[in-house]
Amino acid sequence: MTIKYVIFDMDGVLVDSEPFWAESQIETLAQYGVHITEPDCEKYTRGVRVDELATIWCEMFNLAIQSTALRNQIVDTVCQKISANAQPMDGVYELLDFLKEKHIPVALATSSDRQVIKAVFDKLNFWDYFPIQCTAADEELAKPHPAVYLTAVKALNAKVKDCMIIEDSVTGLIAAKAANVRTFIVNEKFNDERFAIADERMASLRDVLAKLKMEL
Template identity: 30%
Template sequence: MPLKAVLFDMDGVIVDTEPLHRKAYFKTFNELEIAVSEDLYTSFTGASTKRVCETLIYEFNLNQTHEEIAKTKRDYFKDYFYNDEEFDLIPGVKELIQHYHENGIKLILASSATMTTINMVFEKFELEKYFSGKISGADLKESKPHPEVFLLAAEMAGEPVENCMVIEDSTNGILAAHRAKIFCAAYRSPHSKNQDYTLADTVISDYADLELDKVSKYF
């Protein structure tokens, strides 16, 4: 079965917003005058902003509501998103997206990020024209490692799962692709620490390795 659609995760695959979230959080901690240790911050990985804010209120006995803290953090994040010099696409990903697009491969974004963040990224880096659909896991009942987001993405592409490929960088995303029975290419980024690539069908650290002539052997 030939490859017809590629389902992209966003964070860690197309952009890396983690450093921006980190800066925004630490600026928020400063404003709240609390000292958050690295260990506590690390424990927030993958948690929703709401949960992080609730934890802070509990741990530091704060008077603010989680909505107030989340708003402060969001405002800082937005500021960094548009003004941080270092924030850019992950090297080689734009070329890969253009390569698939030129070769008639359908592209669907299947990310756990909110649609607001997805749209911000697409607008800033002019990606809209390459993708035929976007799904935010934040709108779904189940999140990765549940396969729902990728099954919906394949459906959106109008292709059976065996004609699709997922590009992921996290343990949960790889597991979700595996459960959806979709071929998964894991991108091993310098930023992704402690991720488990065991269930990925191929692991790459350079996007040139996912060009069609290289991956056609799997389909």
């Protein structure tokens, strides 16, 4: 299978932002007397769209605040943390430069909204790498529905069989495979059985780069 296009998730793939999402949820919910943990965030909200994330907590804890207001608080906190402290995932620029050298077009397909995309791209200078930015916030259905990935394939003017997706979450993996696209999982816990449906499972983007150097 020839790889002609690569579609990237963002949080946890391009940027080490998952801790910021967890911290922001923990800090925001604490203002309403609710105490959650990082494992709670991993279990219930990793990879989901932020409006759905807020709804999950509002319903789980019967919060008086409107989910849209909670969503806005969490997103604002995440963006502040990204702007101050975000770091790229190991190997990301090397992989992006390799794909550019090979004339492999890339696209972004993330559950984060455009406010978060802007914070990440401004901080880490990703604008020139990703002329195509797709967000599940623009879709009727979020991951694990494949809509955002199918939108990215269409935006690339590509065929599904020519694409690959790089994901880090179970929710994103389900979406990617539902789009019928070859999917690489990049996660320190890549041996987790929940990732078994991935086409490739790797610990870092440097492993992805090594694999693609053999294929391209």
